[in-house]
Amino acid sequence: MLHGGKDRGQQVVDGRSASWRRSASMQREIARGAQEAGASTWLLRFNRRGWNGGTDRIADARRALDDVRRELGDVPVVLLGHSMGGRTAVHVADDPSVRGVVALAPWLPPGESVAALAGKSLYAAHGRRDRITSARATAAYVQRAAEVAAHAEFRDMGPLGHYLLRGRRAWNDVALQASLRVLAG
Numbered sequence: 001m002l003h004g005g006k007d008r009g010q011q012v013v014d015g016r017s018a019s020w021r022r023s024a025s026m027q028r029e030i031a032r033g034a035q036e037a038g039a040s041t042w043l044l045r046f047n048r049r050g051w052n053g054g055t056d057r058i059a060d061a062r063r064a065l066d067d068v069r070r071e072l073g074d075v076p077v078v079l080l081g082h083s084m085g086g087r088t089a090v091h092v093a094d095d096p097s098v099r100g101v102v103a104l105a106p107w108l109p110p111g112e113s114v115a116a117l118a119g120k121s122l123y124a125a126h127g128r129r130d131r132i133t134s135a136r137a138t139a140a141y142v143q144r145a146a147e148v149a150a151h152a153e154f155r156d157m158g159p160l161g162h163y164l165l166r167g168r169r170a171w172n173d174v175a176l177q178a179s180l181r182v183l184a185g
Contacts, residue, residue, distance in 0.1 A: 001027055001043040002061060002085030004107075009050030020045055022164055023082060029168075030176040037180050042068060044085075051084050051107075054091065061092045069097060078179045082164060083107050083133055086124070090145075093117050100151070100182035104171060105162045107133045108141040114148055121151040123178035127160030127167070 003023035005013075013020050020043075027043045034041050044064040046057055061079075068077060077097045079089035086106025093101050093116040100121030108124075122145050126135035139154045146152035155174060160167040 001041060002079060002081035002088050003043070003046065004083030004085055005046060005049045005051060005057070006084070007051055009048065009052070011049040013046050013049055017045075017049065019049075019083065023085070026082075026164065026172055026175060029172050030179075033176045034179070037183075039180070039183060040072075046084075046088075051087065054088070057084065057088045058091050061088050062095065065092065065095050065097055076183055078102060078182045080104070080175055080179055081106060083162065087112065090114070090122070090141075091116055093120050093122075099185070102175060102178040102182065103138070104164060104175060105130050105133055106138055106141075108138050109134075110137060110140070112141060114141070114145040117145050117152070118148040119150050121182045122149050123153050123155070123174075123182065125155040125157050125171070125174045125178075127157040127162070129159050130162040132162040 001023050004019035023043055027041050031041050046060050051057055076099045078100055080102045081089035082104045084107050086103030089101040103124040105126050124138050124142050126138040128135050142152045142154040164171045
């Protein structure tokens with residue numbers, strides 16, 4: 001799981017970070033369902049709050065994938081990202097362990113590369129009341145990703161916003177069910 005952030009920011013992400021705490025809450029709520037299906041959840045804490053051009057967040061995610069391999073061996077991985085975490089996930093989807101990406105209210109600006117999704121699955125969900133990231137941009141990204149991905153699907157979450165608080169159960173259901181679909185192939 002990869003939490004959200006901001007375009008710019010050098011603040012260290014600690015346990016008080018609202019975006020990290022939202023992802024930690026989701027992790028607690030979906031962990032049992034994942035375990036029942038034979039999967040586990042890991043939550044990455046980015047080193048810094050900002051995307052800042054992406055290089056460091058991408059490096060954080062690649063280190064986390066290496067940690068998973070060291071700890072569990074070569075297991076299939078689904079990257080579940082919210083906002084900036086969704087943007088990071090699509091950049092590191094080319095890792096050989098990654099089967100696909102589940103992106104919730106992702107930050108996918110026009111022109112964002114789809115190359116790392118070649119042969120992978122992408123499930124993206126976005127609410128129409130999101131004023132932080134764009135549901136239209138996400139839908140357009142999924143359309144472009146469909147040209148290279150094994151599977152690409154967009155889910156309209158209706159009148160929900162960005163922070164995964166309103167409609168929490170619906171977001172959690174999408175997160176868990178889409179992740180399990182990616183693992184099942």
